[in-house]
Amino acid sequence: MTASVAERPAEPVDVKETAQMPLYRKVTYSFTDLSGNLLYCIIASYALYYFTEVYGLTMAAAGTILLVARVIDALDAPVWGFIIDHTRSRWGQSRPWFLWMALPFSFFVWLLFTTPPLDGTAKVVYAAVVYILAGIAYTGMSTPITSVLPNLTSNLQERTVANSFRMVGGNVGNFLAVTFILPLVTLLGGSPTSQTGWSLAVGIFAFVALVLLLVAFATMREQNVERTTPIPVRSSLRAARGNWPWVLLVVANVIFWVGLTARTSTLPYFFQYNQGSTGQIALFNGVSIVQVAGMAAVPLLVKRLGKSGSTILGFALAALGQVGIALFAGDPALLMTSWILACLGSGTACALFFAMVADTVDFGEWRNGVRASGFLTAIGSSFCIKMGAGIGAFLPSLIMEAAGYVADQPQTASALAAIQFSFAWLPAIVFALGILPMLAYRRFERNEPVVLAELAERAAHQEVR
Known part of the structure; x- marks a missing residue:
């Protein structure tokens, strides 16, 4: 479903909306990340737990699947980026993928949490294959969420506001997923480890995500599509050449998702066994x-602080909160306070990456003459999420396996220590490391007004010709 699928011209655009996005479109734009997180956060938070406690895999097998599948899966991010860069349809460039991927994404995530009557190697293979397919479908749905942003408005402040709506929607999806999935599983299946309960509960979430994606597609409109004409793969790669702000964001974003996934994937183990x-x-x-x-x-x-400064603040608060979790695990009030601080920090940092990646599309066009929004945002968002999530889930599984963790059994002192380290100290260390690339990013952020001014001047010269 690339350019050859639909060559019809894009829908006409209201010029008045190129800078100012209507409020309702900001809200429905948030539905994209809400639906994505409604399902993806179940995977990120509970896949390891589901595989070991419900599906019946060993910690070593589950951790290996999560790492290998994520590494393989992460490689599809640039492919999706190239596809989006070559997409032309009556609906725009990125927007149609919300329609085309809504059903595959919802279906494969439901299938991942549905246990078939398999044993041995077949059971492992099924888990790995469906996990990869769910990840590929997620990339096909989530990559356009970021790649469409620079085409929704040319105003940097409006992009930041729209991205904030998107991130709030994503966090609502995360909240609904991680808060209610276990109670719903228990309600429908009788226990938090019920295979039937998991299939039914995830099926309900999948249907809601499907509807939200269709609503987002129906209300969205793209701008600047005329500046994103189909380009060869080599040209897309050229957009990354010398694009150092993009490189720094990719590094920082991978680090962020390593820390966040290490925290979310070990939370169920920490409270079940340590607490x-x-x-x-x-x-x-x-x-x-x-x-x-x-x-x-x-x-x-x-x-007040700029995007890089705000991201640094987010990383610092997240790391500080994680240290508090490690130090005050025995004090319920201080543990909760530390958790809130860590969540505030991670929420702040997460919200900014996607807006900054959209800005690097402008930098790539300014420096190299190529506007490869699909490729740059695919690597800067979906690739980072998947690569970081794979490493972030694998590291705790490796640590816990080495310490002697055994599913659904009383844990040894070494296993309990490994669980606490993976939940508290490991994310703290990783979040602290994320500050380093953002310090280097600051000088590129200061040059953004010059980049936009020169791009506008080039566009004016082309119109005159």
């Missing part, structure tokens, strides 16, 4: 909705 309360899994996941406060504050923070 002895599965009820706190839903409670602490639910409290993570405070990330919305960090995301909503982004436009105000950016005005």
Whole structure:
């Protein structure tokens, strides 16, 4: 479904909306990330838990599947980027993929949490194949969420605001997924490890995600499509040449998702075994909705600190909160306070990456004359999420396996220590490392007004010709 699929001209665009996005479109734009996180956050937070406690794989097998599948899966990000860069349809360039991928994405995620009557090698192969297919479908749906942003408006502030709406929507999806999936599984299946409960619960979430994606598609409109004509693969790659702000964001974003996934994937183990309360899994996941406060504050923070400075602040708060979790695990009040701080920090950092990646599309066009929004944003968003998530899930599984973790059994002291390290200290270390590339990014951010001014001047000269 690339350029050859639909060569009809794009729908006419209201020139008045090129700078100012209507409020309702910002809201429905947020539905894209809401639906994506409604399902993807179940994978990120519970895939390791589901594979070991429900599906019946060993920790080593589950961790290996998550790593290998994510590495393979991450390679499809640039492919999706090339596809989007070559897409031409009556609906625009990125927008039609919300329509085309809504059903495959919802279906494969449901299939991932549906246990077939298999044993041995066949069971492992099924888990790996469906996990990869769900990931590929997610990339096909999520890559346009970021690649469409520079084509929704040319106004940097409007992009930041629209991206904040998107991130709030994504966090609502995350909240609904991680807070209610286990209670819904228990309600429908009788226990949090019920195979039937998981299939039914994820099926309900998948249907809601499908509807939200279709609504987002129906209300969205793209601008600047005339500046994103089909380009060869080699030209797309050229857009990354010398695009150092993009490189720095890719590194920082991978680091962020390593830390976040290490935290989310080990949360169920920490509260089930270290704290002895599965009820706190839903409670602490639910409290993570405070990330919305960090995301909503982004436009105000950016005005004072800039995007890079706000991201650095987010990383620092997230790392500090994780240290508090490690130090105050025995004090419920301080543990919750530390968790809130960590969530505020991660929410702030996460919200800014996607807006900054959209800005690097402008930098690539300014420096190399190529506007490869699909390729650059695919690597800067979907690739980073998947590569970071794969590493972030594999590292805890490796640590816990080496410490002697055994599913659904009383854990040894070494296994409990490994779980706490993976949940608290490992993310703290990783988040702290994420500050380094953002420090280097600051000088490129200061040059953004010059980049936009020169691009506008070039566009004016082309119109005169």
